Amino acid sequence: MKSRRAQLLAWMEAGAIAPERVAQALVLSGVVPDGQGWQRFMDRLLLVLGALTLAAAVIFFFAYNWNALGKLAQFALAQVLVVLPLLAYWKLGVDKLAAKVSLLAAAIMVGALLAVYGQTYQTGADTLQLFFTWAVLILPWVLVGQFPALWVLWLALLNVSVVMYCLVFRSFLWISIGSVDQMLWLLLLLNTAAWALWEVASLRFAWLVSPWAVRLLAVASGVAMAMLVLNCIFDPSAGRVLPWLAYIAWLGILYFVYRRKRPDLFMLAGGCLSLIVCFTSLGAKLLLESSEAAGLMLFLALLVVAEAAAAAIWLKRVHAEMPQ
Amino acid sequence: MNAHQNSTWQSLLDAGLVSGSEPPAGELESPWYVRLMLGVAGWIAALFLLAFVAAGLTWVIQSEGAMMSAGLIALALAWLLLWKFSKQDFTTQFGLAVSFAGQALFVGSLFGVFRGELSSSPWIILALTQAALALLMPNNIHRLWSAMAASISFYMLLYSMHYAAIAPAIILAVAAWAWLNEFSWPRHGSAIRPVAYGLLIALVVMDIAGGTFQLLAEWSLVREEPPLVVPWLGDLLTGAVLLWVVWTLLWRGQAAFSRPRTLAVLAAVILLILVSFKAPGLCVGVCIIVLGYAHGNRILTGLGIAALLVYVSSYYYTLDETLLVKSQVLAASGVVLLLARWLMQRMQLGKKEQDHV
Numbered sequence: 001m002k003s004r005r006a007q008l009l010a011w012m013e014a015g016a017i018a019p020e021r022v023a024q025a026l027v028l029s030g031v032v033p034d035g036q037g038w039q040r041f042m043d044r045l046l047l048v049l050g051a052l053t054l055a056a057a058v059i060f061f062f063a064y065n066w067n068a069l070g071k072l073a074q075f076a077l078a079q080v081l082v083v084l085p086l087l088a089y090w091k092l093g094v095d096k097l098a099a100k101v102s103l104l105a106a107a108i109m110v111g112a113l114l115a116v117y118g119q120t121y122q123t124g125a126d127t128l129q130l131f132f133t134w135a136v137l138i139l140p141w142v143l144v145g146q147f148p149a150l151w152v153l154w155l156a157l158l159n160v161s162v163v164m165y166c167l168v169f170r171s172f173l174w175i176s177i178g179s180v181d182q183m184l185w186l187l188l189l190l191n192t193a194a195w196a197l198w199e200v201a202s203l204r205f206a207w208l209v210s211p212w213a214v215r216l217l218a219v220a221s222g223v224a225m226a227m228l229v230l231n232c233i234f235d236p237s238a239g240r241v242l243p244w245l246a247y248i249a250w251l252g253i254l255y256f257v258y259r260r261k262r263p264d265l266f267m268l269a270g271g272c273l274s275l276i277v278c279f280t281s282l283g284a285k286l287l288l289e290s291s292e293a294a295g296l297m298l299f300l301a302l303l304v305v306a307e308a309a310a311a312a313i314w315l316k317r318v319h320a321e322m323p324q
Numbered sequence: 325m326n327a328h329q330n331s332t333w334q335s336l337l338d339a340g341l342v343s344g345s346e347p348p349a350g351e352l353e354s355p356w357y358v359r360l361m362l363g364v365a366g367w368i369a370a371l372f373l374l375a376f377v378a379a380g381l382t383w384v385i386q387s388e389g390a391m392m393s394a395g396l397i398a399l400a401l402a403w404l405l406l407w408k409f410s411k412q413d414f415t416t417q418f419g420l421a422v423s424f425a426g427q428a429l430f431v432g433s434l435f436g437v438f439r440g441e442l443s444s445s446p447w448i449i450l451a452l453t454q455a456a457l458a459l460l461m462p463n464n465i466h467r468l469w470s471a472m473a474a475s476i477s478f479y480m481l482l483y484s485m486h487y488a489a490i491a492p493a494i495i496l497a498v499a500a501w502a503w504l505n506e507f508s509w510p511r512h513g514s515a516i517r518p519v520a521y522g523l524l525i526a527l528v529v530m531d532i533a534g535g536t537f538q539l540l541a542e543w544s545l546v547r548e549e550p551p552l553v554v555p556w557l558g559d560l561l562t563g564a565v566l567l568w569v570v571w572t573l574l575w576r577g578q579a580a581f582s583r584p585r586t587l588a589v590l591a592a593v594i595l596l597i598l599v600s601f602k603a604p605g606l607c608v609g610v611c612i613i614v615l616g617y618a619h620g621n622r623i624l625t626g627l628g629i630a631a632l633l634v635y636v637s638s639y640y641y642t643l644d645e646t647l648l649v650k651s652q653v654l655a656a657s658g659v660v661l662l663l664a665r666w667l668m669q670r671m672q673l674g675k676k677e678q679d680h681v
Contacts, residue, residue, distance in 0.1 A: 004332055004620075005619075005620045005621065006353065007332060008332070009510070009513060009514075010347075011333075011342070011347060012507065012510035012513070013510050013511055013513060013514065014347045015510075015511075016342055016346075016347045017336070017341065017342055017510075019508075019510070021341045021342075022507050022510070023507070023576075024339070024341055025336055025341045025342070026507065026620075028335060028336060028339055028341065029332050029335065029336065030620075031619075031620040032618060032619060032620050033617065033618070033620070034580070035580040035581070038581070039668075039672065041617050042589070042665075042668065043665060043668070043669070045610070045613065045614075046592075046661045046662065046664055046665035046668070047662070047665055049606075049610065049632070049658075049661050050658045050659075050660075050661035050662035050665065051658070051662075052632070052636065052658075053606065053636075053654045053655070053657045053658035053661065054654070054655060054658030054659070054662075056636050056639075056651075056654045057651045057652070057653075057654035057655035057658060058651070058655075059640075059651075060640065060647045060648075060650045060651035060654060061647070061648070061651035061655075063640070063647050064646065064647035064648045064651060065648075265355060265357075265358065266355070266357050269355075269357050269358045269361045270357075270361075272361065273361045273364065273365070276365055276368075277368075280368070293375075293379040293380070294376055294379040294380025294381075295380070297372050297373070297375040297376035297379055297380070298372070298373070298376040298380070300372040301369045301370075301372035301373040301376060301421060302369075302418075304365055304368050304369040304372060304421070305365075305369045305414065305417045305418045305421055306414060307365070308361075308362055308365035308366070308369070308413075308417045309412075309413040309414035309415075309416070309417045309418075310413075310414075311361070311362075311365075312354075312358070312362055312413040312416075312417070313413050315354070315358050316354065316413075319354065319355075319358075
């Protein structure tokens with residue numbers, strides 16, 4: 001959908017608004033702010049920027065004096081940084097955005113507290129334990145917070161935990177994780193399940209309606225899927241059929257949901273990019289042994305151009321069909 | 325056509341700012357992520373084209389002259405494709421790929437020619453070439469990329485001339501000038517905006533990369549002499565750009581502030597510039613946010629917020645000052661900002677009471 005600003009710019013470009021009337025038109029249409037808007041903006045800018053720089057100043061100050069602080073002081077400081085945002089969450093009123101941001105800050109600070117714990121008691125380089133414990137400890141806040149950013153943080157911690165677990169133990173529960181391939185399967189399952197659940201749950205809970213969070217999960221799922229396919233193409237020891245079947249199903253569902261049910265150009269553009277990368281890689285692999293290098297490179301360049309152009313044409317058509 | 329477009333035109337019509345019926349809707353502009361996807365695809369195709377030249381036309385990469393000629397021919401061909409067939413997606417993509425490959429060949433030959441000579445010549449040529457491409461290439465993705473590349477080359481050029489400290493301020497000034505005049509040349513707006521975005525993104529990239537560009541410059545240049553300008557001059561100039569932007573917006577009268585309020589805003593900006601003297605990235609971020617808000621441009625405002633966050637994160641790792649000095653600079657800036665807010669609220673309250681009486 002064209003924004004009001006884009007619409008006005010298009011009218012200006014078409015010469016429909018005389019140059020001497022542009023300033024008035026911009027104010028009247030609400031594209032540029034009026035006096036009251038400026039006051040509100042300055043109020044928020046000064047508050048947020050002031051708070052950000054003060055918070056950064058505190059962090060920098062303690063970082064400078066970190067080694068000089070005793071263990072007890074280090075723990076006290078890390079705990080205060082968890083408790084203060086929690087108090088703010090409680091005082092501000094749980095439904096306010098500022099309160100939810102405070103809860104997010106508290107959840108992040110739990111990570112810092114765990115890092116201090118690890119440093120003090122020398123739990124070693126067990127980053128898996130840190131990330132997984134972090135995710136477990138903040139789960140109650142994630143459940144009550146009703147804030148998409150908290151869920152995204154929690155899912156990011158789970159992703160890191162899965163990667164760490166696979167790299168350290170090479171097995172997950174009772175399944176042996178012998179290769180990158182299997183780690184990618186786990187990441188694909190985790191992110192695709194989270195993505196699907198989020199989409200379904202957002203039909204029931206209004207606070208979950210958050211396009212950026214869903215898109216982030218889709219990107220995580222898409223990257224895992226594409227890497228699985230690329231691994232299947234270039235690694236002879238990887239599975240041959242299953243990744244392709246999963247990829248076809250993944251693309252089919254993506255198309256059905258975001259083209260037919262609930263059009264979303266971002267998702268379709270991501271699907272197109274994934275197809276370009278996977279299809280070109282397949283072409284390169286199939287032709288690499290039978291063709292001479294120069295001809296193959298020229299062919300691949302033209303193939304990518306053709307794929308991108310086809311994607312652009314299709315996405316343009318879908319964009320034009322979407323409700324304006 | 326949706327309801328808000330209809331009502332906007334109607335309200336402009338009622339105010340006598342436009343006449344007649346609404347112009348037909350032009351071509352729908354692709355969202356940023358579609359353009360990003362096409363840009364990425366363009367670069368992948370360009371890499372294959374370069375591999376083709378390296379594998380099949382080895383004589384091209386063996387001679388700097390041939391490489392430069394091939395690069396320039398590719399750029400000319402790309403311009404022709406992007407100009408003649410701007411509506412055709414396949415040709416546009418091909419034009420982008422050819423241009424990116426041409427630029428890579430050109431850069432390769434340039435550094436080959438100046439190999440061993442520690443001079444600023446390649447950076448002058450590169451900055452001018454990319455600036456020319458940003459203005460001449462009739463494609464938004466290309467304009468944005470070339471503006472970014474020109475800014476980074478410009479930084480390297482000034483580094484080689486011992487003036488690196490003032491490079492970010494100059495880039496910010498050019499970008500701010502372009503944004504402030506966005507509505508002055510409506511017919512050229514679609515060409516100027518990508519360039520202005522590119523300049524600002526380059527500033528953010530410089531923040532993210534931190535010392536990387538400096539390392540790159542030190543690798544290609546030996547700097548035995550000290551810088552010709554003291555670093556604080558660059559910080560002061562960055563502050564001056566912010567002051568100029570705020571002054572221009574206040575002078576336009578869009579906010580319709582009273583005289584005391586205008587003076588208070590200017591005093592707060594000057595104070596912020598002075599206390600954040602050793603952290604000029606704060607002024608850069610604030611400047612981008614203010615420009616974005618003034619023109620109702622959410623992407624620009626988002627870029628400003630990102631610039632601020634990135635700057636504060638990378639500021640932690642800079643080695644120019646100790647963490648203690650940095651924390652003092654940030655604390656002073658925070659206090660000034662919150663004090664300015666408190667004063668503005670008091671002034672607003674006083675005005676309301678006066679109006680009430």
